[in-house]
Amino acid sequence: MGLQISNLNKTYSNGVQALKNVSLDIPSGMFGLLGPNGAGKSSLMRTLATLQQADSGTVTLGDIDVLNNKEQVRKILGYLPQEFGVYPKISSYNMLNHIASLKGVSNKAERKDLVESLLNKTNLWQFRNKSLGTYSGGMKQRFGIAQALIGDPKLIIVDEPTAGLDPAERVRFHNLLSEIGENTIVILSTHIVEDISNLCNNMAIICLGEVVAKGNPIVLTEGIKGRIWKKTIEKAELNNYQEEFQVISTYLKSGKTVIHVLSDNQPEASFQASTANLEDVYFSEITTRMNTVSA
Structure with missing residues (x-):
C-alpha cells in the first residue's frame, strides 16, 4: 500500500x-x-x-x-x-x-x-x-x-x-x-x-x-558532489561573502565563522573543497528557493 x-x-x-x-x-x-x-x-x-x-x-x-x-x-x-x-x-x-x-x-x-x-x-x-x-x-x-x-x-x-x-x-x-x-x-x-x-x-x-x-538522500547528496566549498572567515566578513558568493550555511568553530558555498568551480584560492552531505543539500535547496522568492 x-x-x-x-x-x-x-x-x-x-x-x-x-x-x-x-x-x-x-x-x-x-x-x-x-x-x-x-x-x-x-x-x-x-x-x-x-x-x-x-x-x-x-x-x-x-x-x-x-x-x-x-x-x-x-x-x-x-x-x-x-x-x-x-x-x-x-x-x-x-x-x-x-x-x-x-x-x-x-x-x-x-x-x-x-x-x-x-x-x-x-x-x-x-x-x-x-x-x-x-x-x-x-x-x-x-x-x-x-x-x-x-x-x-x-x-x-x-x-x-x-x-x-x-x-x-x-x-x-x-x-x-x-x-x-x-x-x-x-x-x-x-x-x-x-x-x-x-x-x-x-x-x-x-x-x-x-x-x-x-x-x-544518498542520490540527492551525489547531485551536489564537488560543488561544496568551505572557508573560515571573521564574523565581520560574512556580509561581504554573502554578497559575492552563494553562501548556503554558516557555523562557528573555535570562535571563527565557517561558511559553505555552493559553486560549480572553486570560488577563490582560499576556499577548500568540502565533502557534500545531506545538510548541504538541504541548505542549498532552501537558500536557492528563498533567494528566488526575494529576487
Whole structure:
C-alpha cells in the first residue's frame, strides 16, 4: 500500500498559502519530510491526518480517497503530533487501555494483550503503573508512539518527534521508528537533517509550501558532489561573502565563522573543497528557493 499526493493546495483564512501544488509518491517504509519552521510540514501532516481539509488536490492511500473518506482513513492511521497532551494522573497502562477501547478493541482479553505488547515494544512496561505526568520527554514520546500503533495502522505520521529529547532518548526513539517502518508507511516530519539521514531511504524537502527536492538522500547528496566549498572567515566578513558568493550555511568553530558555498568551480584560492552531505543539500535547496522568492 502506497500514499499518493497530487497537486495538494491549502490557503488559510489569513491569506497564507501553506501548501502549493504538493505532489509526492510515498511507498512503505520511512519517508522523511524536511523543512524549516513554517515551511508547510505541519500543514501537510494535518491534512494527511484528516484534521483539516485541503482546498484542492487528491490524496489516496491504497484505494482509499483520504480527503473524502476521513473515517475510513482514521481506522488505519496512527498520528503523533508535534505537541500532544496527556492526562497527568493516569497511568500509561490505563490510558492505552482506554484509547484501545475507543478505537474499537472491545474484547477485554485482546485489549490486554495489545496494551502489554505496545508497552513492551516501546520499552515502557516497567513504568506501566506510573502516572503519565511523571514521565520524561522521551518516555512521553514513546507513549505517543504506543498510542499511535493501536489498531495496526497502515500509515503512521510523526511530527517533530525528537525535538527536545536528550541524545540517549533520541537514539532509542530512532530505533523504535526504524522497527515500525519495516512494514508500514511512516512519515517523519522534522527540521533535523540528521534524523532523515539516519532513518529514511526516501525524503522530500519542503520550503514555503512547495516541494523543492525529493528522492533518496544518498542520490540527492551525489547531485551536489564537488560543488561544496568551505572557508573560515571573521564574523565581520560574512556580509561581504554573502554578497559575492552563494553562501548556503554558516557555523562557528573555535570562535571563527565557517561558511559553505555552493559553486560549480572553486570560488577563490582560499576556499577548500568540502565533502557534500545531506545538510548541504538541504541548505542549498532552501537558500536557492528563498533567494528566488526575494529576487
